[in-house]
Amino acid sequence: MTRNPDLTLRSVTVRFGGVVAVDGLSLHAPAGAITGLIGPNGAGKTTTFNACTGSVPTVQGSVILGDLVLDKHASARRASLGLGRTFQRMELWDSMTVEQNLELGIECFHAGSRPWDHVLGRRRQRGSDRRSVEEAVGRCGIGELRGRTVGTLSTGQRRMVELGRAMAAPFSFLLLDEPASGLDAAESEHFGTVLASFVADTGLGVLLVEHDMPLVAAVCSSIFVMEFGRLIFAGTTEETMASDVVRAAYLGEDKDAAKDGAHA
Amino acid sequence: MTALWPFIIAGVADGAVYALAAVGLVLTFRISGVFNFAHGSVAAASAYVFYELHVNHGMAWGWAALITFVAVGVGGGLVLERIAFWLSDAPTMLRVVATVGILVALLSFLTGHYGSQSLFVDPYLPQGGVDVASTRIQYSQMITFAIGAVGTAALYIFFKRAKLGIAMQAVVDNAPLVSLGGTNPVLVRRLAWMIGSCFVSVSGILLAPDVGVDVNTLTLLVISAFGAAAIGAFNNLPLTFAGGVAIGVVSSVMAYKTASVDSDVVQGLYTNLPFIVLVIALIAYPRRYLVERGVERVRRLRPAPVFPVPVRVLTVAGGLTLALILPSWAGAKINSYTVGLCFVVIFAGLALVLWTSGQVPLGQMAFAAIGASTFAHLQNHNTPWLLGLLLSGFVLVPIAAVLAMLAIRLSGVYLAILTFGFGILIERLFFTTGLMFGSSNVSEVGRPELFGLPTDSDKGYYYATLGVAVLCLALVAAVRTTRLGRLLRGYGDSPAAVRAHGADTTVMGVLAFCASAFVSGIAGALLAGVTGSAAGSSFSFTMSLTMIAVLVACSVFTLGAPMPITLSILAGLVYQVSTAYFTNQSYIDYQGVVLGLVAIGVACAPGIRASASGLPRLVRPERPPGRSPARARWAAVAPRSAS
Numbered sequence: 001m002t003r004n005p006d007l008t009l010r011s012v013t014v015r016f017g018g019v020v021a022v023d024g025l026s027l028h029a030p031a032g033a034i035t036g037l038i039g040p041n042g043a044g045k046t047t048t049f050n051a052c053t054g055s056v057p058t059v060q061g062s063v064i065l066g067d068l069v070l071d072k073h074a075s076a077r078r079a080s081l082g083l084g085r086t087f088q089r090m091e092l093w094d095s096m097t098v099e100q101n102l103e104l105g106i107e108c109f110h111a112g113s114r115p116w117d118h119v120l121g122r123r124r125q126r127g128s129d130r131r132s133v134e135e136a137v138g139r140c141g142i143g144e145l146r147g148r149t150v151g152t153l154s155t156g157q158r159r160m161v162e163l164g165r166a167m168a169a170p171f172s173f174l175l176l177d178e179p180a181s182g183l184d185a186a187e188s189e190h191f192g193t194v195l196a197s198f199v200a201d202t203g204l205g206v207l208l209v210e211h212d213m214p215l216v217a218a219v220c221s222s223i224f225v226m227e228f229g230r231l232i233f234a235g236t237t238e239e240t241m242a243s244d245v246v247r248a249a250y251l252g253e254d255k256d257a258a259k260d261g262a263h264a
Numbered sequence: 265m266t267a268l269w270p271f272i273i274a275g276v277a278d279g280a281v282y283a284l285a286a287v288g289l290v291l292t293f294r295i296s297g298v299f300n301f302a303h304g305s306v307a308a309a310s311a312y313v314f315y316e317l318h319v320n321h322g323m324a325w326g327w328a329a330l331i332t333f334v335a336v337g338v339g340g341g342l343v344l345e346r347i348a349f350w351l352s353d354a355p356t357m358l359r360v361v362a363t364v365g366i367l368v369a370l371l372s373f374l375t376g377h378y379g380s381q382s383l384f385v386d387p388y389l390p391q392g393g394v395d396v397a398s399t400r401i402q403y404s405q406m407i408t409f410a411i412g413a414v415g416t417a418a419l420y421i422f423f424k425r426a427k428l429g430i431a432m433q434a435v436v437d438n439a440p441l442v443s444l445g446g447t448n449p450v451l452v453r454r455l456a457w458m459i460g461s462c463f464v465s466v467s468g469i470l471l472a473p474d475v476g477v478d479v480n481t482l483t484l485l486v487i488s489a490f491g492a493a494a495i496g497a498f499n500n501l502p503l504t505f506a507g508g509v510a511i512g513v514v515s516s517v518m519a520y521k522t523a524s525v526d527s528d529v530v531q532g533l534y535t536n537l538p539f540i541v542l543v544i545a546l547i548a549y550p551r552r553y554l555v556e557r558g559v560e561r562v563r564r565l566r567p568a569p570v571f572p573v574p575v576r577v578l579t580v581a582g583g584l585t586l587a588l589i590l591p592s593w594a595g596a597k598i599n600s601y602t603v604g605l606c607f608v609v610i611f612a613g614l615a616l617v618l619w620t621s622g623q624v625p626l627g628q629m630a631f632a633a634i635g636a637s638t639f640a641h642l643q644n645h646n647t648p649w650l651l652g653l654l655l656s657g658f659v660l661v662p663i664a665a666v667l668a669m670l671a672i673r674l675s676g677v678y679l680a681i682l683t684f685g686f687g688i689l690i691e692r693l694f695f696t697t698g699l700m701f702g703s704s705n706v707s708e709v710g711r712p713e714l715f716g717l718p719t720d721s722d723k724g725y726y727y728a729t730l731g732v733a734v735l736c737l738a739l740v741a742a743v744r745t746t747r748l749g750r751l752l753r754g755y756g757d758s759p760a761a762v763r764a765h766g767a768d769t770t771v772m773g774v775l776a777f778c779a780s781a782f783v784s785g786i787a788g789a790l791l792a793g794v795t796g797s798a799a800g801s802s803f804s805f806t807m808s809l810t811m812i813a814v815l816v817a818c819s820v821f822t823l824g825a826p827m828p829i830t831l832s833i834l835a836g837l838v839y840q841v842s843t844a845y846f847t848n849q850s851y852i853d854y855q856g857v858v859l860g861l862v863a864i865g866v867a868c869a870p871g872i873r874a875s876a877s878g879l880p881r882l883v884r885p886e887r888p889p890g891r892s893p894a895r896a897r898w899a900a901v902a903p904r905s906a907s
């Protein structure tokens with residue numbers, strides 16, 4: 001197996017008008033491991049993902065996949081260079097079935113930017129694509145849903161479909177944006193197992209934005225913490241969980257009161 | 265040089281008026297992400313209200329202007345803000361459709377109520393002037409320029425200095441983030457729309473004595489504002505103002521310099537300068553300057569229902585049978601149905617682009633006109649009918665490809681802006697040239713005699729048109745079943761997901777747009793055959809806009825579901841065939857008002873999303889929170905603790 005690339009961000013900055021949403025963020029997410037990116041709402045995590053995939057412009061800094069600098073490429077080109085992602089607000093093809101979603105994900109990858117491949121490509125191109133779909137369906141446990149229209153599925157099921165679609169396509173690095181939000185504790189644990197075994201088997205790197213701390217603690221080998229668009233802490237999972245800085249950022253000065261809010 | 269001064273001064277004054285309109289346009293586009301195609305209609309509405317008060321009711325011009333300013337500027341701004349808010353989570357396609365709907369409704373109402381003749385308002389600003397270095401400067405010119413310059417400068421300073429102004433810039437990108445900073449985004453939006461529509465309202469009042477109170481001219485004057493806005497990259501206010509003045513000066517001088525040139529195209533060039541500037545700006549500005557804001561968080565359209573094969577086969581067979589037996593009971597109205605068929609094909613082309621790639625072409629009738637005139641020329645050179653028809657379609661493919669590549673490299677709204685300008689350019693500059701319909705604006709077109717059948721009779725021509733129309737609809741349907749179709753369908757569901765998986769949405773947009781232009785060209789050629797002549801007046805630019813409203817308005821029949829072929833047939837019936845049966849003048853006059861309003865309604869209707877239960881659920885945009893302390897918001901959504 002060829003070695004999958006790492007993802008590196010070098011002082012990435014994103015501005016919305018006068019508001020700095022991401023401020024000089026640098027991080028490194030290695031292949032073959034799950035790296036966490038956490039922080040309170042509005043910290044700039046999703047914006048960081050959007051900057052990686054080119055859906056928001058960066059004012060400075062670089063996004064580097066392996067040894068490819070992605071800054072000059074548009075979203076689609078970044079994806080065809082291997083950077084896959086899922087969305088916090090799920091972006092599924094709701095009018096299609098689960099299986100069609102997985103197949104179209106691969107078809108998009110094959111279509112790329114060549115007009116010819118847009119017009120003449122066939123639905124099932126190669127045996128390897130079939131196998132990718134089957135493998136992803138198996139991993140995510142969505143075999144029973146494959147004929148169902150995605151728009152009619154529950155949030156938990158949709159999350160698995162979106163994950164499956166990202167796994168089936170030939171990406172070399174995945175950005176997962178709150179893939180476990182809307183899942184209950186059991187579903188979320190199952191999700192963690194699926195993700196961990198996928199990474200172990202394929203050697204892909206994953207950058208995970210997630211609020212579900214037990215999940216983050218269980219699957220991530222290292223964690224980056226953001227607040228107000230800045231990186232406030234980086235370290236192994238144990239170090240992060242023990243850090244006072246992180247605790248303060250999440251729960252405010254008055255820990256007990258905030259905890260009540262969190263459990264509500 | 266001294267001979268030029270009067271033209272330069274007139275240009276500065278005119279330019280300031282357009283610049284003022286352009287600044288308002290850019291402001292609202294920046295704040296809400298909604299590009300207001302009805303911006304010119306607001307100017308037109310102002311001019312009419314002013315006319316009504318000042319001329320019809322004899323009110324002093326100052327009071328008339330003030331009331332117009334408050335009613336149309338402030339009041340209109342509040343209405344537009346409401347619409348823009350409902351559109352805040354709408355995809356670009358619906359944002360464009362809604363403002364085009366406003367344009368169509370206003371245009372239709374003003375034309376129906378006041379007629380299409382220009383009305384006249386005497387100059388009301390103080391007469392006289394001063395001589396500077398042997399050139400006379402009118403007081404009215406000075407006042408006009410001063411209003412424009414002071415307005416823009418005040419706005420610029422507000423943006424740079426005031427806290428509210430700075431916050432305004434961030435609202436469209438991330439309203440919740442702004443409210444975290446303690447500014448109320450709703451207030452910001454309202455203010456922006458009020459300023460925007462007040463500015464354009466003032467320019468409407470100022471223009472009334474100069475260009476006459478004429479709904480078409482005033483509505484389309486907005487294209488001058490497009491040019492100015494393009495110079496400011498649809499973003500920079502001072503540059504927009506400077507651009508407006510520059511366009512005013514250059515076109516005024518050009519009008520003087522080209523008046524003696526013996527060519528209609530060269531003579532007409534100055535009125536089309538804004539469009540030329542727009543094209544150059546879209547090519548020249550790097551992509552990062554021309555971003556469309558606020559389209560990251562959009563609601564979904566309702567997915568197209570997929571019917572089982574037998575149902576589809578039966579529907580198609582039933583529809584075809586109806587179409588085949590139609591001439592036996594249509595009687596003398598058969599030509600209306602033939603026209604209707606041509607429009608169904610144009611609608612199908614529109615629907616393909618509208619619902620599958622989410623783009624809004626606003627100059628489709630220009631394509632049909634090019635198809636029709638090409639067909640007329642080919643017939644003059646004795647080209648066989650079918651070959652001529654095919655070539656009339658193909659001639660549009662490169663044109664459409666160039667337009668689409670210019671615009672789609674940017675985001676959806678720029679294709680709408682570009683085709684809007686293109687439609688006006690073709691109509692004003694080329695319709696009456698030898699390239700198209702010639703100076704009489706009409707070219708003869710014959711009907712065919714195909715395979716020895718009497719296809720040159722009305723009934724025969726209906727069948728010939730039906731055959732071609734079915735083939736065109738089949739092409740549109742085929743585009744939807746190839747990989748391109750699957751990609752486009754994916755694009756309709758979620759463009760972000762298509763891009764996130766590596767497919768270049770620009771490529772699909774260009775391909776779909778070319779296919780749509782191709783069928784429109786063929787439909788244009790067919791349309792010319794109905795009356796036996798291709799006339800520029802049957803392809804007017806405003807029809808392109810009305811057709812968009814009609815097509816979207818018809819989607820109420822399918823409950824908002826995008827079904828291109830069905831909708832294009834419905835639209836053809838509503839837009840063309842219905843006028844053969846409802847001959848009441850007020851139906852014809854006010855059809856556009858109703859269709860425009862329905863189109864606005866469809867665009868603003870809450871998003872429909874399938875819920876877990878499988879039933880559709882209505883979704884409204886989330887109202888941005890007011891002044892809430894940041895920490896309280898975080899506490900409410902903080903993660904479960906690690907323990």
